[in-house]
Amino acid sequence: GAGVSQSPSNKVTEKGKDVELRCDPISGHTALYWYRQSLGQGLEFLIYFQGNSAPDKSGLPSDRFSAERTGGSVSTLTIQRTQQEDSAVYLCASSLLGRPNEKLFFGSGTQLSVL
């Protein structure tokens, strides 16, 4: 595709349920990022994948959060036992090589609502 694709665009779930969010980056981009954006807050870094290197998971807020990237392309962010404070927009971005001055291309995000 032409851009970063995220699905679903909206997800409503009940507290305690698990959710999976999907990100399909731009073809050929080696770096993939997950961010979380809460109302009135900036983007909070969650996790970073670069090629075949071990992911940087330092931004994950708890062990309920995990992510994987299969075949260097599609990524899935999983939140187990969701809590109301997990409600936010989850944004995925990709860049060509993951260099500091590179442009990040963002998807439109998944709006997660935990009831």
Next chain:
Amino acid sequence: QKEVEQDPGPLSVPEGAIVSLNCTYSNSAFQYFMWYRQYSRKGPELLMYTYSSGNKEDGRFTAQVDKSSKYISLFIRDSQPSDSATYLCAMIVSGSARQLTFGSGTQLTVLP
């Protein structure tokens, strides 16, 4: 205290006005400075990028970086209703591809 501070607004201006958006930061190691624009229900998109101190101009947009004051600005001249969006500053330490540090964003509305 956050590493990057940005006035959330909202900021409302008439069409044609000059808009000034600002961020301050505390980490002197930041070397790359960006401005992202985010329309409602969309992901952010890169608007301007500068390295170290100085000015950069692109059409109606000018980005300024003052490293001595740890202060960056984005100016929008002849603002248009289509400029209505949230503007996020972002910055990164040289050599670190791990993450950008974002401001919380300033919501701008340009009234026709």
